[in-house]
Amino acid sequence: MIETSITEINVVKIENKITQELLNTAFIELPEEVQTQYIHNSPDPDNPAANLFRNGKVIYGLSYYLKKLKFRSYRNASAKKFLSSPEYRQLFFFLIRRALYNKVKIIPSLLHKKNKGSGK
Amino acid sequence: MINTMNQILPRISFGDATSSQVLEIRNYLRTKGIVSEIYVQDLDSRMKNEAKLISRERPEPGTGLIYHHSIGSEIAKFAMQHEGIRLCIYHNITPSAFFKNYDPLLQQYTELGRKQLPLIRDSVSFSFGDSEFNCQELREVGFSEVELLPIIVDPAKWHLKPETSLTEKYGGNNTKNILFVGRIAPNKCQKELVRFFYFFSQLIPDSRLFLVGNYHETDLYFQELKAEIKRLDLEERVILSGHVSMEELKSYYQIADLFLSFSEHEGFGVPLIEAMWFDIPVLAYKSTAVPETLGEAAFLLTSKEDLKMVALLVKQVLTHNEIIDAIIDNQRRRRAAFLPDRIHPILEKTLERIRRQ
Numbered sequence: 001m002i003e004t005s006i007t008e009i010n011v012v013k014i015e016n017k018i019t020q021e022l023l024n025t026a027f028i029e030l031p032e033e034v035q036t037q038y039i040h041n042s043p044d045p046d047n048p049a050a051n052l053f054r055n056g057k058v059i060y061g062l063s064y065y066l067k068k069l070k071f072r073s074y075r076n077a078s079a080k081k082f083l084s085s086p087e088y089r090q091l092f093f094f095l096i097r098r099a100l101y102n103k104v105k106i107i108p109s110l111l112h113k114k115n116k117g118s119g120k
Numbered sequence: 121m122i123n124t125m126n127q128i129l130p131r132i133s134f135g136d137a138t139s140s141q142v143l144e145i146r147n148y149l150r151t152k153g154i155v156s157e158i159y160v161q162d163l164d165s166r167m168k169n170e171a172k173l174i175s176r177e178r179p180e181p182g183t184g185l186i187y188h189h190s191i192g193s194e195i196a197k198f199a200m201q202h203e204g205i206r207l208c209i210y211h212n213i214t215p216s217a218f219f220k221n222y223d224p225l226l227q228q229y230t231e232l233g234r235k236q237l238p239l240i241r242d243s244v245s246f247s248f249g250d251s252e253f254n255c256q257e258l259r260e261v262g263f264s265e266v267e268l269l270p271i272i273v274d275p276a277k278w279h280l281k282p283e284t285s286l287t288e289k290y291g292g293n294n295t296k297n298i299l300f301v302g303r304i305a306p307n308k309c310q311k312e313l314v315r316f317f318y319f320f321s322q323l324i325p326d327s328r329l330f331l332v333g334n335y336h337e338t339d340l341y342f343q344e345l346k347a348e349i350k351r352l353d354l355e356e357r358v359i360l361s362g363h364v365s366m367e368e369l370k371s372y373y374q375i376a377d378l379f380l381s382f383s384e385h386e387g388f389g390v391p392l393i394e395a396m397w398f399d400i401p402v403l404a405y406k407s408t409a410v411p412e413t414l415g416e417a418a419f420l421l422t423s424k425e426d427l428k429m430v431a432l433l434v435k436q437v438l439t440h441n442e443i444i445d446a447i448i449d450n451q452r453r454r455r456a457a458f459l460p461d462r463i464h465p466i467l468e469k470t471l472e473r474i475r476r477q
Binding site for chain 1 (some may be wrong): 352428
């Protein structure tokens with residue numbers, strides 16, 4: 001478990017000591033893990049934007065996403081579901097940040113429409 | 121006779137290892153009377169006086185050009201078309217598999233970085249790696265003339281006042297402070313460090329874990345890390361600093377009792393050496409360039425599967441002064457290997473070689 005080039009350190013002695021201590025220590029185990037729903041591990045056939053993201057086509061995902069913001073398909077039920085999900089916020093900021101990094105032109109009016117709440 | 125030697129890289133940032141090395145090389149070249157500029161595609165606003173954007177200005181044909189490779193980008197192709205002597209310094213590329221579930225763009229760029237290696241191999245006169253580990257990777261791709269040029273870790277940069285609010289808040293008591301410095305990323309394994317700390321804090325309740333490094337709120341790995349800290353009810357004792365100034369970083373180093381790294385990929389590992397300058401014992405997982413960077417001061421974990429054992433080991437180290445003293449004695453010798461006066465002769469030799477060509 002330990003490897004060292006420091007000659008003054010007795011690795012065997014330390015390893016024996018901690019092996020012994022392990023037997024005498026009552027650790028509280030890690031609590032059972034609840035699977036958190038992140039975009040990358042929650043495939044959703046009704047959520048094409050997230051699927052595009054998952055497939056690595058982020059910029060295409062962004063383009064698709066901006067179209068969503070333009071509400072071309074806002075009345076579509078799956079789009080509505082996506083826009084109201086926690087993944088929406090996560091993906092939105094991820095894509096915008098990446099888009100800025102890659103100097104993709106973002107038209108501000110597209111972003112503002114969501115805030116105005118005009119779903120037409 | 122070459123009198124201009126420029127450097128080029130995709131991005132220059134404040135405080136990261138590659139950028140610091142680029143500045144060190146530029147400064148060295150200038151002291152030798154060589155004209156030297158840094159060209160980038162993108163820059164941190166704090167570095168706007170240090171580098172030129174290639175969208176505005178380009179290196180002149182006939183001059184020397186050092187290209188720094190650490191990720192895939194358009195800059196590699198651009199640099200390899202430069203008319204003049206071309207050199208490459210390889211800082212290694214994090215394997216793309218680490219980003220598979222977290223960052224598709226970074227996954228693509230890291231894959232591209234490796235795909236670009238043959239182009240670089242066929243275009244440069246000779247190359248450097250900042251560790252033997254990096255040099256070996258280049259040789260495996262067929263690079264023939266590869267030399268070692270370690271990163272300069274100059275303690276002079278710590279001649280500044282620490283951020284006193286941090287030292288007052290966290291220092292000067294019996295609390296055991298465990299530190300890791302590095303951006304929040306899957307290959308750095310901060311999530312495992314949190315799990316380790318869950319066990320360690322059962323052994324030494326008066327303890328803290330400092331994860332010092334940059335993150336973006338929207339990064340999936342950061343969100344997982346945050347969720348893990350919350351799940352284990354460690355929000356009060358695991359401190360995520362975010363991006364820090366040099367003054368703040370100095371404070372974190374000053375209050376640390378142990379530097380613990382679980383990182384699974386390091387091309388060099390500058391914080392390992394920085395910690396040595398603050399006499400913090402370093403315990404690190406044996407991976408990639410880590411054993412080589414630690415050298416004669418290496419105190420390595422060969423396995424981190426059993427985090428309870430690691431917790432017991434860390435307790436053992438922290439409660440035995442003779443172990444700490446032995447590590448620090450060796451670290452004091454090791455850290456000197458990366459001082460400017462140890463690295464400058466390699467740069468001098470390189471200049472001689474270029475002059476001969």
